[in-house]
Amino acid sequence: MSHWVRLWEDMPTDPKWRVIAARSSRPLTEVIALFVLMMTNAGLAKERGTLSGWDDEDAAAALGMKKEHVTAIIVAMQGKTLDGARLKGWSNRQCKREDGSAARMRLWRDRKSGKVVDLTPRK
Numbered sequence: 001m002s003h004w005v006r007l008w009e010d011m012p013t014d015p016k017w018r019v020i021a022a023r024s025s026r027p028l029t030e031v032i033a034l035f036v037l038m039m040t041n042a043g044l045a046k047e048r049g050t051l052s053g054w055d056d057e058d059a060a061a062a063l064g065m066k067k068e069h070v071t072a073i074i075v076a077m078q079g080k081t082l083d084g085a086r087l088k089g090w091s092n093r094q095c096k097r098e099d100g101s102a103a104r105m106r107l108w109r110d111r112k113s114g115k116v117v118d119l120t121p122r123k
Contacts, residue, residue, distance in 0.1 A: 003043045003044055004043065005039045005040060005042070005043040005094060006093060006094055007036075007039075008093060012032060016080050016081065017031050017032055017035070019076075019080065020073065020076045020077055020080055020081070021076075023075075023076035024069075024072040024073045024075070024076035025072065026069055026072060026073050026076075030063070030065060030069065030073060031073055031076075033063050034059065034063065034065075034070060034073050034074075035077075035081065037059055037062060037063060038051060038054075038087060039087065041053070041054055042087050042090060043094070048090070048094065049086055049087050049090030049091060049094065050085050050086050050087075051085040051086075051087075052085075054085065056070045056071050056074065057070075
């Protein structure tokens, strides 16, 4: 099963990435790429929103970076996008749970069959 994470529409141009890039002396592209990798890691974590099982060396290998550059970016992210091993904005931007497709499929089948559509959620 795939797990999803959500990006906000101005995420790539958020000014905090430039601050983090300057603090870490790393290119903006590395900062954004690393954050996206962090989000996918946090989305798969048992406690969503945390960097459970995170390894700077593995992240560096995945993105073609040096480990010390990954570490420098993570240090620069503290207080801006990270609080220890937790992504700060996670609870505000991500779903509490994965939603199922049952309601969408029921609605699609009802429309396809010509039934009157009842939009009341089923329990």
